[in-house]
Amino acid sequence: AQSVAQPEDQVNVAEGNPLTVKCTYSVSGNPYLFWYVQYPNRGLQFLLKYITGDNLVKGSYGFEAEFNKSQTSFHLKKPSALVSDSALYFCAVERGDDKIIFGKGTRLHILP
Amino acid sequence: DGGITQSPKYLFRKEGQNVTLSCEQNLNHDAMYWYRQDPGQGLRLIYYSQIVNDFQKGDIAEGYSVSREKKESFPLTVTSAQKNPTAFYLCASSIQTGTGNQPQHFGDGTRLSIL
Numbered sequence: 001a002q003s004v005a006q007p008e009d010q011v012n013v014a015e016g017n018p019l020t021v022k023c024t025y026s027v028s029g030n031p032y033l034f035w036y037v038q039y040p041n042r043g044l045q046f047l048l049k050y051i052t053g054d055n056l057v058k059g060s061y062g063f064e065a066e067f068n069k070s071q072t073s074f075h076l077k078k079p080s081a082l083v084s085d086s087a088l089y090f091c092a093v094e095r096g097d098d099k100i101i102f103g104k105g106t107r108l109h110i111l112p
Numbered sequence: 113d114g115g116i117t118q119s120p121k122y123l124f125r126k127e128g129q130n131v132t133l134s135c136e137q138n139l140n141h142d143a144m145y146w147y148r149q150d151p152g153q154g155l156r157l158i159y160y161s162q163i164v165n166d167f168q169k170g171d172i173a174e175g176y177s178v179s180r181e182k183k184e185s186f187p188l189t190v191t192s193a194q195k196n197p198t199a200f201y202l203c204a205s206s207i208q209t210g211t212g213n214q215p216q217h218f219g220d221g222t223r224l225s226i227l
Contacts, residue, residue: 009152032213043116043202043218044155051213090154094212099145099170104154 002027002095006103013081014111021076021106023091032094033074035065037087038105044090050074061085081110114139118203118219124227125190125197133188133222135203142208144186145216148172149200158201161186162208190224198225 003026013019025031032051036044048059055067065076076089091103116137125131137144143162147155157170161180175194180186186205190197200223204216 032211034215036215036218041221041223043118043204043220044216046215046217049213049215096212099157099160099212100216102147102155104152 002093002101004091004093004101004103006089006091006106008106009104010107010109012109012111015083016080019078019081019085019108019110021089021091021108023074023076023103025072025074025091025093027093031074033065033067034092034094034100035059035063035074035076036090036092036102037061038090039087047076047089083110083112086110116203116205116217116219118201118222120222121220123222123224125224126227128192130189130191131224133190133201133203133224135186135188135219136184137186137203137205137217137219138184139205139217140183141205141217142183143206144180145204145206146170146176146178146186146188147202147204149202149221155202158188200224 161167
């Protein structure tokens with residue numbers, strides 16, 4: 001069965017430092033992977049996706065994600081964190097028929 | 113601007129009452145979805161629809177009902193059979209490709225609470 005895991009409930013990073021939000025997945029076949037961000041009392045916003053091709057995917061707001069097939073991971077990264085990056089981040093994997101499974105989310109705190 | 117509109121933003125339900133959450137999209141998307149978000153549990157799929165006049169149950173459909181009479185609209189009714197309805201409800205839509213590689217677009221949610 002398709003599944004996705006975000007092992008950290010919360011990540012704290014100082015402003016200006018690089019950030020990583022971890023995601024691992026379990027799928028049969030080639031995975032379609034997504035990252036979304038949610039600000040308080042708002043819906044989710046799409047950041048980036050991996051379908052095929054380059055293992056490093058670039059997305060919105062300076063975020064990127066690295067697909068690693070051998071480690072079944074799709075970690076979200078940003079070289080220099082901003083306070084405005086503080087939000088709830090969701091990793092997701094496609095489970096067939098255009099349906100998506102979401103991880104439980106990781107709350108990112110950027111400390112000024 | 114194209115997008116998804118959910119209303120109301122906040123809703124209160126009395127004991128034994130059915131309530132309906134509205135979701136409208138002007139993105140011309142075929143597929144629409146309803147999710148429930150609880151703290152620490154991520155998003156769980158309630159119902160989804162891939163075409164007008166057709167919809168399927170998701171993972172937690174009990175106590176909920178939907179309709180899809182128009183492409184733009186996918187209302188969700190939380191019935192009195194749903195004993196724990198307090199949650200944040202999110203509606204989403206996507207282009208239907210059958211390949212699963214299209215992102216979903218989300219509304220800003222409805223927060224439902226019990227009176």
